[in-house]
Amino acid sequence: MLLAALWALSLSACLSAPTSEAWLAVGFRSPEQTFATFQTGLRADLPDLEYRCLGGGLKRREGISQLGWREYRRELFGKQPWLKLAAKAEIVRLEPLGPGRVRVHAEVDTWFKDVEFAVDLVREDYWELYAGTERVADDLADWPRLVRERGDELDLRVPRPEGRTLEELSELRAGREWKIDGFPLGTADP
Numbered sequence: 001m002l003l004a005a006l007w008a009l010s011l012s013a014c015l016s017a018p019t020s021e022a023w024l025a026v027g028f029r030s031p032e033q034t035f036a037t038f039q040t041g042l043r044a045d046l047p048d049l050e051y052r053c054l055g056g057g058l059k060r061r062e063g064i065s066q067l068g069w070r071e072y073r074r075e076l077f078g079k080q081p082w083l084k085l086a087a088k089a090e091i092v093r094l095e096p097l098g099p100g101r102v103r104v105h106a107e108v109d110t111w112f113k114d115v116e117f118a119v120d121l122v123r124e125d126y127w128e129l130y131a132g133t134e135r136v137a138d139d140l141a142d143w144p145r146l147v148r149e150r151g152d153e154l155d156l157r158v159p160r161p162e163g164r165t166l167e168e169l170s171e172l173r174a175g176r177e178w179k180i181d182g183f184p185l186g187t188a189d190p
Contacts, residue, residue, distance in 0.1 A: 015087050018043045028053070028177035031102045031121045032091060038119075038180060042087035047073060055122050055179030056140060076183065083183060085115065092116065101181070122181040127158045130171040137161045146174055 018040045026037045026049070034053055041049035051069040058064065064072050077084050089106035097103055100123035107116045125143040129136055137159070148155045156174055160166070 015043050015084075028179065031094060031104055031178045034121060034178040034180065035091060035104050035106070035119060039087045039089070042084060053180050055124055055181045057122060058179075058181050080183075083117065085110070086117065086119070089117070102178075103184070118184045119180055120182040120184060121178045123176055124179050125174075125176050127156075127172070127174040129158060129161065129169060130173075131164060131168045132170055136164060136169075141174070143176060 022040045026040055028034045038050055038053040047070050051066050085108040089108045092105045092107045095103040102121050104119045104121060107114055125141045127141050127146060128138040
């Protein structure tokens with residue numbers, strides 16, 4: 001176990017900084033893009049970007065706040081140091097787990113051993129409402145209730161914040177993002 005930890009730590013120290021292309025590709029529109037965004041966070045050693053990749057369910061189950069993520073990741077990488085190597089991983093396959101859920105199987109090719117691991121992702125639907133640059137309301141939402149078809153048009157329905165007029169509201173965003181819902185244990189052992 002000590003040898004595996006030293007091996008993983010030595011490899012993670014060799015990670016190069018994210019490329020310009022990786023920074024421009026940051027986003028959450030697909031499981032692959034979210035995985036790549038998490039890799040960018042790992043490469044840049046930016047816990048805040050890693051945290052943005054985490055889903056609400058994972059945060060609630062593990063009691064992870066943005067500040068708490070730093071401690072959680074230290075413990076996670078301490079127990080399974082090879083997870084830090086996710087920054088170098090290539091996606092091997094996607095495994096559907098049900099509606100809005102997928103498991104990404106990835107592999108790190110190293111000098112001594114190939115390591116395969118999995119990351120579960122879940123789709124989260126949301127909306128945000130802005131007045132100027134201030135976000136005045138947001139929430140997770142059920143997509144079929146949020147967006148409705150009416151002939152060839154789509155209706156987007158969100159509650160108007162109390163005390164806000166339509167005139168002062170400047171932007172409405174709705175979307176579907178893929179977020180990390182878990183790091184299944186026991187899928188790899190270097």
